[in-house]
Amino acid sequence: MNAETILEIKNLNKYFGPTHANRNISFSVKKGEIKGLIGENGSGKSTLISQIAGLYPRDSGEMLLDGRDYCPRSPTDANCRGISMVMQELGVVGSLPAGVNVFLGRTGQFTKNGVVSLKALNKAAAEQFEKWNLPKVPLNKLTDGMMIETRKMIELARALSVDPQLLLLDEITQSLSMNNRTKLYELIKKLKSMGRSVIVITHDVEELIRITDSITVLRDGEVVGDVASAGTTPEEIKRMMVGREISGDYYRADMKPDYKDDVVLSVSDLTVPGEIEDVSFDVHEGEILGFCGLSDSGIHSVGKAVFGLLKPSRGAVRLAAEGVDIKKSTGALRSNMAYVPKDRDNEALMIHASIFDNFTLPSLTELQGGAGYLSPKKLKQLAADMTKKLSVKCTDIYQAMDALSGGNKQKVNLGRWLAKDLRLLVLDCPTRGVDVGVKAYIYALMKETKAKGIATILISDELTEVLGMADRLIVMKDGRVTGTIRRDEDFTEQSVIGVMI
Ligand SMILES: Nc1ncnc2c1ncn2[C@@H]1O[C@H](COP(=O)(O)OP(=O)(O)OP(=O)(O)O)[C@@H](O)[C@H]1O
Numbered sequence: 001m002n003a004e005t006i007l008e009i010k011n012l013n014k015y016f017g018p019t020h021a022n023r024n025i026s027f028s029v030k031k032g033e034i035k036g037l038i039g040e041n042g043s044g045k046s047t048l049i050s051q052i053a054g055l056y057p058r059d060s061g062e063m064l065l066d067g068r069d070y071c072p073r074s075p076t077d078a079n080c081r082g083i084s085m086v087m088q089e090l091g092v093v094g095s096l097p098a099g100v101n102v103f104l105g106r107t108g109q110f111t112k113n114g115v116v117s118l119k120a121l122n123k124a125a126a127e128q129f130e131k132w133n134l135p136k137v138p139l140n141k142l143t144d145g146m147m148i149e150t151r152k153m154i155e156l157a158r159a160l161s162v163d164p165q166l167l168l169l170d171e172i173t174q175s176l177s178m179n180n181r182t183k184l185y186e187l188i189k190k191l192k193s194m195g196r197s198v199i200v201i202t203h204d205v206e207e208l209i210r211i212t213d214s215i216t217v218l219r220d221g222e223v224v225g226d227v228a229s230a231g232t233t234p235e236e237i238k239r240m241m242v243g244r245e246i247s248g249d250y251y252r253a254d255m256k257p258d259y260k261d262d263v264v265l266s267v268s269d270l271t272v273p274g275e276i277e278d279v280s281f282d283v284h285e286g287e288i289l290g291f292c293g294l295s296d297s298g299i300h301s302v303g304k305a306v307f308g309l310l311k312p313s314r315g316a317v318r319l320a321a322e323g324v325d326i327k328k329s330t331g332a333l334r335s336n337m338a339y340v341p342k343d344r345d346n347e348a349l350m351i352h353a354s355i356f357d358n359f360t361l362p363s364l365t366e367l368q369g370g371a372g373y374l375s376p377k378k379l380k381q382l383a384a385d386m387t388k389k390l391s392v393k394c395t396d397i398y399q400a401m402d403a404l405s406g407g408n409k410q411k412v413n414l415g416r417w418l419a420k421d422l423r424l425l426v427l428d429c430p431t432r433g434v435d436v437g438v439k440a441y442i443y444a445l446m447k448e449t450k451a452k453g454i455a456t457i458l459i460s461d462e463l464t465e466v467l468g469m470a471d472r473l474i475v476m477k478d479g480r481v482t483g484t485i486r487r488d489e490d491f492t493e494q495s496v497i498g499v500m501i
Pocket residue numbers: 016017019021039040041042043044045046047048088393394402403404405406407408433435
């Protein structure tokens with residue numbers, strides 16, 4: 001190990017019961033280096049950086065930090081050695097204010113006579129946001145109910161407040177809208193210029209190549225490649241990830257809107273104070289209606305309000321065929337609507353229940369026999385079929401959701417609705433955290449549901465995704481609709497950004 005290297009890992013192994021999550025992993029990170037880590041869902045990326053961050057102990061192997069043995073017993077221990085991490089799953093405590101979350105476990109420095117000075121703590125937290133040029137967050141507010149993006153920024157401020165020599169970022173970009181992604185890229189550059197190192201995990205191959213110096217590829221828990229970012233291509237990385245050539249386009253090839261005239265859902269003047277204002281649109285049979293915008297544009301609130309999860313002060317969400325208004329999520333469910341939220345851990349999945357439970361629960365009505373009898377065989381078949389179809393990486397269908405990797409949770413989050421008889425599907429960032437192979441599969445499923453006449457509302461922070469899949473695209477800014485673009489009009493990033501900003 002030379003003086004240029006900050007972290008060296010030799011033959012690291014980690015098991016979870018029968019799962020060999022990391023196999024003899026060896027790699028190193030230089031000072032001032034931005035290192036990318038990529039691999040299919042469940043390939044062992046989070047497990048690896050969790051060991052570096054002191055969350056899990058290793059089973060065998062060696063880690064050297066600045067040439068000295070490194071064996072963190074906890075994240076605090078790792079912090080003391082100059083390493084901090086933003087986890088993939090949300091790591092803020094909802095019942096505490098944002099400012100306190102920035103200094104979680106470290107409030108002692110603001111305590112006098114046993115009382116924490118919130119004023120001093122919030123001042124220090126605000127300084128962190130300022131220092132690292134992060135978007136402002138209401139520090140006195142509880143984090144419960146805040147958007148994922150805002151909560152991620154709080155976690156980032158917490159990780160940066162340690163002034164880390166090595167920062168670990170586990171799939172943070174996919175939680176951010178375009179403007180905050182740009183801020184993150186600038187932050188990474190700044191850290192590099194300060195001689196600090198960063199390990200970045202993302203499933204966006206192009207982004208990874210653009211923002212890193214080198215990339216380590218994992219497959220089934222093993223390192224299968226280590227390349228300089230400047231000398232590689234997305235195709236080479238994907239080939240290393242899956243062990244074979246991945247070809248073909250994910251997205252729709254046609255450039256014309258293609259849906260029936262029949263309106264499925266009509267939304268008029270929908271207003272949720274502080275979130276969205278006077279939002280009106282129709283979505284048709286077989287249509288994919290995209291929504292995009294920067295942070296605070298309100299796109300995610302549209303999805304919630306349509307599904308009856310936010311109470312509007314004005315306006316209506318009406319099922320065109322029956323003329324019935326959707327006021328609650330129970331009504332939406334009864335009317336064969338489904339909603340896949342961006343925040344899968346808090347809003348969608350029963351995280352402590354099994355894959356089996358999560359797949360079968362939404363379809364219990366469909367699976368009922370004549371006398372209301374539920375056939376255990378049918379239930380098991382459904383869960384097994386969906387697990388296979390979506391290639392959920394697990395030990396068996398009775399494995400708990402919280403033991404799955406992030407991307408595999410997302411597969412269940414989406415797949416649980418696909419067994420149902422639907423007429424409208426609201427998807428909020430459906431490909432968040434999934435690898436390129438699964439992404440392609442999800443787009444194929446969307447094409448299938450479209451062909452069946454199901455209406456889809458596709459809310460996304462990924463412009464390429466909405467441009468690739470939508471028939472029409474609604475652009476929002478500050479809670480209002482600022483433009484609607486059809487697939488056969490100027491359907492390009494430039495024109496959308498023009499309306500977005
Ligand atoms: N706490 C746990 N208990 C049991 N198994 C686990 C646990 N955490 C991870 N695993 C398993 O270890 C393997 C690697 O998971 P890991 O989260 O490291 O993958 P990943 O590459 O980060 O995936 P993703 O891209 O989906 O986030 C998976 O098979 C996963 O189910």
